[in-house]
Amino acid sequence: MRITVEEADSSSPAINRNALKATRRQKVVILGAGFGGLAAAMGLRHADVDVTVIDRRNYHLFQPLLYQVATAGLSPAQIAMSIRRILSRQANVTVLMERAEGIDKEARIVQTANRRIPYDYLIIATGARHAYFGNDEWAETAPGLKTIADATEIRARILSAFERAEAAEDQADRARFLTFVVVGGGPTGVELAGAIAELAKKVIVRDFRRIDSSSARVVLVEAGDVVLPAMPPKLSERARRHLEMLGVEVLLKAAVKRCDGRGVTLADGREIQSSCVLWAAGVMASKAAKWLGVPADRAGRVHVDRNLNPPGNNDIFVIGDTAAVTDENGGAVPGVAPAAKQMGEHTARAILANLDGLAIGPFRYRDFGRLATIGRKAAVADFGRIRLSGFGAWLVWNIAHLWFLVGFRNRAAVFIDWALAYVRYDRSARLITDRHER
16 A cells, blocks of 8 residues: 555554655755765755755855965955855755754754754765864964865964064064964975965065065974875975975974964974964864764764765765775775765765665775875875876876866866966965954
């Protein structure tokens, strides 16, 4: 006997949930509109399902270029696009600007600040936030880089430091204003440090009268033995040399013990006086593991199986920076945009197959390589058997990042700005905004 939705009584235990699901249009809820969430939504564009995308912001952000906003190279609008605009042609998608606050797995409900949203399939792609390793009070002094607000705040701090140095009468204060400390030697830290050094020594060198901006001290502090530890050792070493050629001081095996408005103190007792400390040392996943009541790793990422499901939850998928995923060889899948996008595409295919009563194989990560740029005409690239550094790697980095940007207009605008910056050593977004204006 066919059971219709109207005939079904949710109070009757005799009705099989799967039978009820088969009679109505399925609901897919996606938390987060980053690379993974958008890829999943787009993968369901032709599916006979209702998709709800929930994000606390109304825009999709291309995070790999966020450091260029923070260092005045690009404007925020060039690396972000309205989620509604991206999905406007997809009739089966509803976009909600909400903040997820919890998940009721038994009732299959997502709780936001304003409503309860039912789901048949749930995709969690809520990303990650800064991690200060138990020193959350450092966040006010040393902002991290995850959002447009973070980027404009960092940009204001960097540019304000030069302005304060120009106005300072005391030489000690001037030296502190012209010292920039970046904590963390991963891709974000390396790119930030290189961009700040290039800004100080090439871009604004003629803008001031009382100071020499090229004398600015840029210090990259890394607790480990190398910068870019995910890269092969030779590329890590080349990246360090490129940074030092730009004038960046690279301090390895240097853990931060204290961080305040005067600068940082390292574990070995060294003090670096600085008015601008930036954090790029670690990330912590969202609260997804707590919402689901499932195991997580040290960074808060949900342990998932090869199908991207948490244990015992085949109707829930966790992807991107929120998930601790291993590849077919047991290695950790990196928290990068291509990986998140692949997970979103896999999840969409898995849901489509499930709707047809089928199954697909486990998630397989296709590693297209790792890239990091270190200022003008310098980068490192690892493609397995092919490894590049210098100008060739920099060209590949530029092409790859333009390719992954969402929207032709954004690609064109970024390309033009990069071309002008390459020819003229200029950066057009040198604005001090937000709370620094008040």
